Amino acid sequence: MAWRSIRMRRRDFLRAVGAIAGSGTMAISKAEVQVHRIGVLALDAPGPAPLLLEETLKRRGWTLGQNLKIEYRMYNGDTDLAHRYARELIALRPDVLYAITNTSMAALQLEGSTIPTVFAMVSDPVGRHYVDSFPRPGRNVTGFTPFVPSLGGKWVSILKEVAPDIQQVGLIYNPEPGNNAAAFRKSIDDAANVAGIVSVEAPSGDSSSIERLIVSLKEKPNSGLIFLPDAFTWIQRGHLTTLIGQCGLPAIYPLRDFVEAGGLISYGIDMKTIYVGAATYIDQILRGANPAELPVQVPTEFELIVNQKAAKHLGLRLPPTLLARADDVIE
Structure with a gap:
């Protein structure tokens, strides 16, 4: 009888330990699934850039709704709207901002954003003081420029x-x-x-x-x-x-x-090359890369x-x- 009582207490103890261990594992697994956020200021929707962003990030292990959330703002050629949306995205404090077009980047720059930012289709990033130089951007901004002055x-x-x-x-x-x-x-x-x-x-x-x-x-x-x-x-x-x-x-x-x-x-250039390249930079920054050390890329074809x-x-x-x-x- 005593032996049976000891066995029952041991079994209850093991169940309790298992329950605690299980709940701890669940808590850890939930905590480990960190959701990263991207704020995108783009011209239109759906557009090639947003679609290629999602496709490229998916191939690199990111899943919308699980470890990734993307906030889109589309200004449809309205400069005033671009500036309003720039303020909205900065206020959300995403991990990375994605500026597609000169207007998008100008709007984010005007708001004084310090959030890591990747641009695409921006023609004169040095002349407009977004970066210090192509080889070493030196700030919170880098990206892919599709056009060279020549x-x-x-x-x-x-x-x-x-x-x-x-x-x-x-x-x-x-x-x-x-x-x-x-x-x-x-x-x-x-x-x-x-x-x-x-x-x-x-x-x-x-x-x-x-x-x-x-x-x-x-x-x-x-x-x-x-x-x-x-x-x-x-x-x-x-x-x-x-x-x-x-x-x-x-x-x-x-x-x-x-x-x-x-x-x-x-x-x-072929715009798809630019958009895929920008998405790969966003992936690298989400994984810890410093935009100041990612060279601005120029087209070669x-x-x-x-x-x-x-x-x-x-x-x-x-x-x-x-x-x-x-x-x-x-x-």
């Missing part, structure tokens, strides 16, 4: 090759704060002087001046357009390429999307896309040498 001269030379009689060029970008025109202006002006282009005009004031500039060049013979990388013009690309076609102006664009929307020709239908509409015969260089020709 591209400005390349756009001029390609446009002149397509339309040799051009004498006036209009630069198209959103002139509101956060634009990146300064990054390209010197190389554009230098190439224009060599090519015999007599004037380079730019919009002023607000975004409504973009259309005024386009229409004004319609009245000037031998005019053409160069689109600088800009979130506002990208989101308006369908409307703008239609207007330019109606005005009969040859134009070169920085991204393939403009040509697919009806534009004549583009020379620039560019693609030339041509729209033959648009060329025919403008009465242009594209040089065979240019067509031979093209990565893709849209018929």
Whole structure:
């Protein structure tokens, strides 16, 4: 009887120890699943950047709703809204901020954020004082820049090759704060002087001046357009390429999307490469990397896309040498 009582007490003791151990394991496992947060300030939804962010992070072991939460704010080309959303995201104190486009980065910078930040599609991070240098950003910010200043001269030379009689060029970008025109202006002006282009005009004031500039060049013979990388013009690309076609102006664009929307020709990067690269930097920072020590990455490959239908509409015969260089020709 006594032996049975001892056995029962021992069994109860072991059950209690097991229960305590089990509950402790559960508590530890719950504590170990730390949820990291990313704040994303982007142009539009769904958009390629947010989708590639989630896909890339998933491949690297992050699962939404388990160890990862992403807060999105989409400003849809509205600069004032971008600044409001920048304040909202900073107030949430995420582990990393992701700034997609010049407007996004400018808005976060204006709010004085010290949160680790990765940017994509930002053209002049040194000139705008986001980073100290490309090799050593030196601050809380790093990322992937899709354009180098020398591209400005390349756009001029390609446009002149397509339309040799051009004498006036209009630069198209959103002139509101956060634009990146300064990054390209010197190389554009230098190439224009060599090519015999007599004037380079730019919009002023607000975004409504973009259309005024386009229409004004319609009245000037031998005019053409160069689109600088800009979130506002990208989101308006369908409307703008239609207007330019109606005005009969040859134009070169920085991204393939403009040509697919009806534009004549583009020379620039594949955005997917930039977005995947930015997502890998976000992954590294979530795992403890210091953004100050992650070099800003620049593109090494560019693609030339041509729209033959648009060329025919403008009465242009594209040089065979240019067509031979093209990565893709849209018929």
